[in-house]
Amino acid sequence: MRVGVLTGGGDCPGLNAVIRAVVRKGVQEYGYEFTGFRDGWRGPLDGVTVPLDIPAVRGILPRGGTVLGSSRTNPLNERDGIRRITDNLAALGVDALVTIGGEDTLGVATRLTEEYGVPCVGVPKTIDNDLSATDYTFGFDTAVGIATEAIDRLHTTAESHMRVLVVEVMGRHSGWIALHSGLAGGANVILIPEHPFDVDQVCAWVTSRFRASYAPIVVVAEGAVPRDGDLVLKDRSLDAFGHVRLSGVGERLALEIEKRTGKEARTTVLGHVQRGGTPSAYDRWLATRFGLHAIDCVRDGDFGTMVALQGTNIVRVPMADATARLKTVPPELYEEVGVFFG
Amino acid sequence: MRVGVLTGGGDCPGLNAVIRAVVRKGVQEYGYEFTGFRDGWRGPLDGVTVPLDIPAVRGILPRGGTVLGSSRTNPLNERDGIRRITDNLAALGVDALVTIGGEDTLGVATRLTEEYGVPCVGVPKTIDNDLSATDYTFGFDTAVGIATEAIDRLHTTAESHMRVLVVEVMGRHSGWIALHSGLAGGANVILIPEHPFDVDQVCAWVTSRFRASYAPIVVVAEGAVPRDGDLVLKDRSLDAFGHVRLSGVGERLALEIEKRTGKEARTTVLGHVQRGGTPSAYDRWLATRFGLHAIDCVRDGDFGTMVALQGTNIVRVPMADATARLKTVPPELYEEVGVFFG
Amino acid sequence: MRVGVLTGGGDCPGLNAVIRAVVRKGVQEYGYEFTGFRDGWRGPLDGVTVPLDIPAVRGILPRGGTVLGSSRTNPLNERDGIRRITDNLAALGVDALVTIGGEDTLGVATRLTEEYGVPCVGVPKTIDNDLSATDYTFGFDTAVGIATEAIDRLHTTAESHMRVLVVEVMGRHSGWIALHSGLAGGANVILIPEHPFDVDQVCAWVTSRFRASYAPIVVVAEGAVPRDGDLVLKDRSLDAFGHVRLSGVGERLALEIEKRTGKEARTTVLGHVQRGGTPSAYDRWLATRFGLHAIDCVRDGDFGTMVALQGTNIVRVPMADATARLKTVPPELYEEVGVFFG
Amino acid sequence: MRVGVLTGGGDCPGLNAVIRAVVRKGVQEYGYEFTGFRDGWRGPLDGVTVPLDIPAVRGILPRGGTVLGSSRTNPLNERDGIRRITDNLAALGVDALVTIGGEDTLGVATRLTEEYGVPCVGVPKTIDNDLSATDYTFGFDTAVGIATEAIDRLHTTAESHMRVLVVEVMGRHSGWIALHSGLAGGANVILIPEHPFDVDQVCAWVTSRFRASYAPIVVVAEGAVPRDGDLVLKDRSLDAFGHVRLSGVGERLALEIEKRTGKEARTTVLGHVQRGGTPSAYDRWLATRFGLHAIDCVRDGDFGTMVALQGTNIVRVPMADATARLKTVPPELYEEVGVFFG
Structure with a gap:
């Protein structure tokens, strides 16, 4: 039995x-x-491989990034993508694929398994x-830990100068990082994509x-948007080099707060x-357990399946479930945390 | 409505x-x-109080320990303990108690609520x-984070000198800290109280x-014990000052490994x-949510109840449930992790 | 004897x-x-004071910021500034001032001491x-520690995606932070204000x-400038709110690298x-020793003096010396570090 | 030109x-x-080598320990030690040695250079x-940073339970780590080998x-000793396995404090x-600069020389100077810090 492993999408500690573990x-x-x-998918698409055995995984547990490299290549958008993958897997004698990735990577894996019979397990x-x-x-x-430590540090500088500090954290479509780090860091305002904000x-x-x-700390997810449209979040003008000027919600919001409050x-x-x-100890624990259970799915021939955390257990769910819809911050949770605003 | 708050037992970040939050x-x-x-219970027992209002909780979120102090005082072992508590609560006009503590503290709270009608909520x-x-x-x-960081550091010193490093972590009755930090730290042996170990x-x-x-790293919970009785874990002799000599399982095990392996x-x-x-960001999140839900229990008059985490939800469970039995590491989880031993 | 203490300028751990210590x-x-x-100087200027005794300094050693607050107020630019200060000091019975600050704060202290006889000691x-x-x-x-940790983290994300990562660190007029954190973080390019860079x-x-x-990491001090003028570092256009658009050297350089290298x-x-x-342990050590020696200067009536580190000793130097010229990175040191570029 | 490199003695971040850098x-x-x-010296003694080129040093900057391994082997105590080393160096075509180590390692390097003409440079x-x-x-x-962080953490647990916490840090012959971490951590007592302590x-x-x-924190260097001899610091009795029982000054002192104060x-x-x-950013900076200057010594044929830090400069000193006497904490520095005791 020969198992292929790939990591797709943005990198991620763990x-x-x-x-x-796999x-x-x-x-x-x-x-x-x-x-x-x-x-990522470029590997099976172009037949680019790296040796993967016990010595190759020595000492990598505490290291960020991925020793396999990653990309956002989507074989469904490539000419003959599916055929090139199945040909390469056959040529290499690969019997199953462990695919580690997000919505896009697992979406491809789902279709490969369901429509083309490529045996994939998802992490x-x-x-x-x-x-x-x-x-x-x-x-x-x-x-969340890194963002919280940054917020901790910004408190003292905010207090010393009695300034507003706006911290922009990751989260294009969901506010989980903003919500957790903002709560843990004692932020006074937390703004998330799920809940358009009112600048006033x-x-x-x-x-x-x-x-x-x-001195207030405002934590804002990069994907948060103003409710009333009075904050222009993207500047479409070009700079001297013909690049579109990008300026995030954090910078725009800070300017607007200065303008409206005089602070x-x-x-x-x-x-x-x-x-x-x-990775944090928690992420090493979770990632390792995901890996141990993913290889068990391979052994059981349980393809089209993704490992998942439910409570303290690792379970198996259909890969399609994971990519069906985005998990966003529920309104009642955002409201629960709102007691600390202001 | 006036609510009393106390923290009992060993201190704990969060x-x-x-x-x-309460x-x-x-x-x-x-x-x-x-x-x-x-x-802890000494407060209501002796009527020792500290002011607790919004200014008093300013800036304490990231601080370890407890601003209320703690103790292991058990009012059930004190003469007139129950009566002194109920008298003091009445005199101070306290209508409900939020009790934050472990098995002992919550055990007392359970009995106070069930047998003496003192309205307690547990955290x-x-x-x-x-x-x-x-x-x-x-x-x-x-x-777990602190222990993992220590194990990370010990790897390099172990490798440089090709020595065995034995790390003793907390866990008198359960191996959770050893299991999580050992896995996250890439330990080669993890020993827990739930599974007596074989020195050979x-x-x-x-x-x-x-x-x-x-170079191997051995993580051992302080409560781990040898299976075969050939490791004398407590030395009962007295030292020069008449104190019983204590030497933990880590030190004894290291001596024994040296003796048997010559390393x-x-x-x-x-x-x-x-x-x-x-506290870590995760612990601040969890502790804060526990606090928010505990005060909701008070509002709902839901006494004898403890807040608890199930999956990503905070739920309410009977306080008695929490103290009924110890939550130990299940054998199948210990076995799952065993793939990394040796 | 009554001693006044103030902290001026940007905040600073320590x-x-x-x-x-003072x-x-x-x-x-x-x-x-x-x-x-x-x-800062607003305190003596307007007679705004805070109590300062042993209880007031309890527990502040590990805390960032300053319990006294800070500002960039310059009394030399205020109407009657000097007179208001000397009046307030007299009214409050303050016999000497410990002034903790940078070029501006110490420059004022120097003139106050030399021209107006206000007994100041500088830190x-x-x-x-x-x-x-x-x-x-x-x-x-x-x-430097914070910047280095960030660079450490960025390495793995750079490697996973084979991207250039540009890290902009503090340093408007000198490249010390860039040089130290860049070297410690294993950066491949370090750009400092003292040495205009060539984009090619x-x-x-x-x-x-x-x-x-x-994957290369480029560390650039915020004050670094291109040698050849082909990188427009400040965009003078106004945004939708009439603010001047600011975009730092880091962002501009990244755009230019993309354009020229295709990466x-x-x-x-x-x-x-x-x-x-x-503050780091080192900064707590240094700041504490500065404080201990500053109060000794007061005791010795050694005004117009600043404490300074030379080797491992704390010495006294004329305050005027510190502000006479900026200490920049010497060319030979920058060259020494250049072996790691590319 | 072929240069040999070795690391001797206990491992050390950097x-x-x-x-x-070398x-x-x-x-x-x-x-x-x-x-x-x-x-260490075992390498040239037994002719055990590892490849050392640019790829071999990739990514090692932030890693603790030493990729070359270390030992306390002293060739002066080995039969034919000197001859075996000179023979092996000749056979391998090694023209110069960079020896990185402490008193022992550099002591050997000094004698090899001075008495046997082996060209050594010391770090x-x-x-x-x-x-x-x-x-x-x-x-x-x-x-110092690790010890300080530990002391920071212990403060909250000490305060919560109003206990004495004794922290034993490294320092067999000198109290530098105790002094720096104790001061930075806000310890209430600091005990160092240079100044025998009085238990009362x-x-x-x-x-x-x-x-x-x-709640007091006592920081004690492992080599600190009581002035009056009333604290038995080493227990010479044997344990069940025939090992000498070791119990450090920290444990003994804690027992004695309990006995005498009732706390x-x-x-x-x-x-x-x-x-x-x-390693910390500072240690990476210092170690890297030592390395850069050590290889310059080799280029200049400046053997018998050690690189050293003086102020902010790296200088060259005779290796013999470094090992001539121990650098201990001067009494006036210990006294300076004493203002924080009690």
Whole structure:
């Protein structure tokens, strides 16, 4: 039995922990051999492989990124994509694929399994925690931890100068990172994509905070949008090099807060720092257990299946479930946390 | 409505986050007043209180320990304990109690509610994660994170000198911290109280590890015991000052490994470092949500109830359930992790 | 004897450690009393004070920011500034001032002492490490540590996607933070204000790095400028709200690298995270020793003097020396580090 | 030109940074080739080598430990030790040796150079910071940082339970780590080998601390000794396995404090955690610069020389100077810090 492994989409702390667990258990307990595919779906598409055995996974548990590389290549958009993949798997003698990725990667894996009989097992990965069918995804806890530490640090600088500090965190379509890090960091305002914000309300919270002699911290997910349309979030003008000027919601919101409240405001955009580096202990635990259960799915011939966390258990769910809809922050949870606003 | 709050038992990162959430929501949403009791049950027993209002909980979210102090005082063992408590509560006008603690503290709260009509709501607390009826307790994630970081650091010193490093972590009755930190830290042996260990087996793992040119890390819970009785874990002799000499399982095991394998072994006992300091983002999230839901129990008159985590939801369970039995590591989970041993 | 204390300019980890040391030694060893002035020179200017005694400095050692608040108020620019200060000091019975700040704050203190006879002692503070007459200033080590940790994290995300990552760190006039964190973080290019950069050279380093199958990290101080003027660093156009659009050198450089090399590039601007939060152990040590020696200067009547680090010793230098010229990165040091470029 | 590199003695964060800098500059700027020797002096003694070139040093900058391995082997104690080394160097074509180590390793290098004409350059290494002729050694800052973080964490647990916490840190012959981490961590008592302590004085400080409603933290270097001989620090009795029972000064002192003050005391022994894992940014900076200058010594034929830090400069000193005497904490520095005791 030869098993292929690939990692697709944006990188995420814990990918290496999954790879290591899949290989360690596959080799030691089931006697499998492995083929690593480079750069997500590009690997099986172009037949680009890397050796994957026990020595290859030594010492990778605490390392961020992925030793297999990643890409956003989608074989469904490539000419002859499916055929090239099945040909390459056959040529390499690969009998099953462990596909580690988010909505896109698993969407491809679902179709490959269901429509073309390629035996795939899925491992959910998204730093944003917005995949359905699993309580949490690995990488999320690390990102929340990094964002929280940054917010902790910004409190003292906000207080020393009595300024507003706006922190833009990841989360294009969901506010999980903003909600968790904002709550853990003691933010006074948390803005998420699921709940369009009212700039005047934000300014009212900011002002009331100053009135109580505190300096407010505003945590905003990169995908949060204003309710009333009075905040132009994307500037479509071109810069000197013909590039579209991008300026995130954090920077725009800070400018607007300054304008409306007369208080100094500063922005910090955490960016890629949130998704790199060593995974937290929790993410190593979750990623490792996902890997151990994924290889068990292979052994059981349970393809089209994805491993998922439910409570403290790792379970198996249809891969299609995970990609069916985005898991967003429920309104009642956002309201629960709202007691700390202002 | 006046609500008393107390924290009992060993300290745990996240206690202050609970206190803050209880007070913030209680004051802001329900208009309650609060009385802080000092040092666990000693507070209501002796009528020792501290002011507890919005200013008192400012800035305590990221701080370890408990602003209320703690103790292991058990009023059931005190003369007139129950009566003194009910008298003091009446005198102070306290209508309900939020009791934050582990098995002992909540056991007392259960009896006070059920047998003496004192309206108590429970918030589970144990750094060891061994309380039933909740998926996790706050403080645990912080402890696992600290232990994992220590194990990460010990790897390089083990490799540089090709030594065995034995790391003793907390866990008198359960192996959760050892299991999680050992897995996350890439330990080669993990020993837990639930599964008596065989010293020869440990030495075999150690030896096989060296044979593969690696230096082994052994993580052992402080309550782990040898299967075969050939490791004397407590030395009953007295020292020069008449104190009983204590030497933990980690130190004894290291000596024994040296003796049986001929390899140099060193021990690190992490001790209290695991339970102090700023809580992880996860623990702040969990503790805060516990606090928000506990004050809702008070509002609903839902006494004898404890808040608990199930999946991603905070639910209410009978307090008695939490203390009925210890939540230990299930054998199948220990076995699952065993693929990484040796 | 009554001693006033103030902190001026941008905040910096370690300010509280200085304040604590000044007060602890002043009270315990010399029996002094203290007056805290709020918000830098605004305190003595407007007579705004805070109590400053042993209880007031309890627990502040590990906390970022400054319990006295800070501002950039310059009394030399205020009508009757000097007279208002001398009047307030007299009215409050303040016999000497410990002034903790950078170039501006100490420049004022120098003139107050020399021209108006106000007895000031200086403690140097700049996160940028660019004050002359002292080997290091506190806060710098913390900033370098935070930037280095961010660079560590960015390596894995760069490698996983084979992208260029540009990290913009603090340093408007000097490249100390960029140089230290870039070297410690294993950056492949480090750009500093002291040495105008050549965009084509940067692109050549980036390209050669990719050729060796690595993903390059470019660390750039916020004040670094291109040698050849072909990179427009400030966009003077106005945005929808009439604000001047600001975009830092990091963002502009990334766009230019993409354009010239055809490789994907991303920017991270660390911003205020670098100057907030708990000071490193080194900064606590240095700040505390500065404080202990500053109060000794007061005792000795050694005014117009600043404490400074030389080797491992704390010495006294004329305050005027510190502000005479900026301490920039010497060319030979930049060249020494250049072996790691490309 | 072929240069050998070895690392001797206890491991220390920053060793890999030195190795990388030596090789990067040696290969890129001077065209040298390198031979890595395994396990300190054992390598040249037994002719055990590892490949050492640019790819071999990739990615090792942030890693603790040493890729070359280490040992305490002393060739002067081996039969024919000197001859075996000179023979092996000749056979391997090694023209010069970069020796990275502490007192012992450099002592051997000094004699090899002076008495036997083996061209050695020294790089000072001791986590204890007790080598003369250099302001600091790499590894020390990392150790102090880890110890300080532990002390930070212990404060909250001490306060919650009003206990004494004794923290034993490294430092057999000098108190640098205790002094720096104790000061940075806000300890109430710091005990160092250079200044024998009086148990009654310690207890008086502890008691006065409790009287002010604080819980004391006592930091003690492993080599600290009581002045009056009333604390038996080593128990010579044998345990059940015939091993000498070892119990450190921390544990003994805690027992004694309990006995004399009636207060609960707990001990934490940080142990090897202090010397493992990723180096701090400062240590990476210092180690890298040491490496860059060491290879310049080789180029200049400046053998018998050691690189050292003086202020912010890397200088060259005779290797013999470094090992001539231990650099201990001067009494006036210990006294300076004493203002925080009690």
